[in-house]
Amino acid sequence: MRLRVIHETVYQYSPAVQNAQHLAHLRPRSEGGQRVLAHTLQVEPRPSQCVTAQDVFGNSRVFLLLPFTHEHLRVRAQTLLDTAPAPVAAAGMPWEAVRERLIYRRGMAYHPASEFAFASPYVPRHGDFIDYARASFTPGRPLLDVARELTARIHADFAYSPHLTDAGTPALESLRLRRGVCQDFAHVLIGCLRSMGLAARYVSGYLLTEPPPGQPRLVGADASHAWVSVWSPSPGSDGGGDGDGPQWFDLDPTNDRFAGEDYVTLAIGRDFSDVSPLRGVIHGGDNHVLQVAVTVEPAATPAQGATPSDGYAGDLEGWPA
Incomplete structure (x- = not known):
């Protein structure tokens, strides 16, 4: 099954945040019957650093640094991927x-x-x-x-x-x-x-x-x-x-x-504390309004041999300071 996932998080801060650091788990895993075809991450305002790494559980995570005043944060992840039916679960061991x-x-x-x-x-x-x-x-x-x-x-x-x-x-x-x-x-x-x-x-x-x-x-x-x-x-x-x-x-x-195959694995860990989609530390922004929107929908499968486009670009591995 080919799926498109859009995960958008928006924070509105009052008063403005003076500086912030965030850690995001927003790229689905590629393993087993799941394969990521394309993934993009858009962040507004533009971070001074955006560094992708792998955590101890094999999840992809992104570090975002925003050392400047900002009144909002918008993080939008888009992924195109293929999934497959889960393996048949036999009775197994006692x-x-x-x-x-x-x-x-x-x-x-x-x-x-x-x-x-x-x-x-x-x-x-x-x-x-x-x-x-x-x-x-x-x-x-x-x-x-x-x-x-x-x-x-x-x-x-x-x-x-x-x-x-x-x-x-x-x-x-x-x-x-x-x-x-x-x-x-x-x-x-x-x-x-x-x-x-x-x-x-x-x-x-x-x-x-x-x-x-x-x-x-x-x-x-x-x-x-x-x-x-x-x-x-x-x-x-x-x-x-x-x-x-x-x-x-x-x-x-x-x-x-x-x-x-209608499930998309984003990240695995011991519990939620290991895999929060977006978390961080901010200076300022005592009051905030959070909005999260997720869309998961079937995506058209291109002709055999064609490269998926659908407006997706390659991974955003980092920006220059």
Whole structure:
């Protein structure tokens, strides 16, 4: 599926900001069945520095420096990309066997998935998560069956409430409230899995929400979305690479489903604090108004061999000072 994503963030400041530094995660990842064809980033006013780098999780991030007075900030990212259907999720290993692979023993090789089994700033490992999750963890049950049931339970037990929580709401508070938005539901699912000794990643991205005729519109339209990736290696594999087949499977507790080709992965991390689309430090601007607009739409596929144009340019790697 070929998709076009436009993500625009606008801040209006009062009084004006004297200087600012921002960090943006706005370029989708190219991996697995997802391939970025073109990407541009426009920033107004023009930064004195714009530096692209890769973070420790393999996400593309951009540092923006604006050391001058400005009354607004507009950041507009446009991406053209191809997505593919998600791999078929087989039953896989029992959850206890997956947990055993993540337990550290002296002399064992480092496993990349292990860093997603520990607590993170917004998601602790806690007994309350275990109490909620325990009913799904029956002995010998395949991990993906467990994760799928937990996803369905969160979807059924939690109410979608856009104005009750914010970006800093801890996962334990979301569990207590049984309410929140996609970020909260993802944090709760991650908390349940990690508290049982398993590895789970936070995924930020977008969801194509134009429904087929006769089907309901999915939650998450015209906004950033979030879901969870759970590590479940296949039996007999070492779980360490693409040669062993898919190891990470994406589940969306907000919409009670596996992620598919209508999902766009922007960034992955331990929780939201690692992958905020735009954050920064400003001097001034005590009062501000924020507007965020996201559009995800199907894009026309050019003839075979043609280069996608659609008004997209190459990456904006940096500007001279």
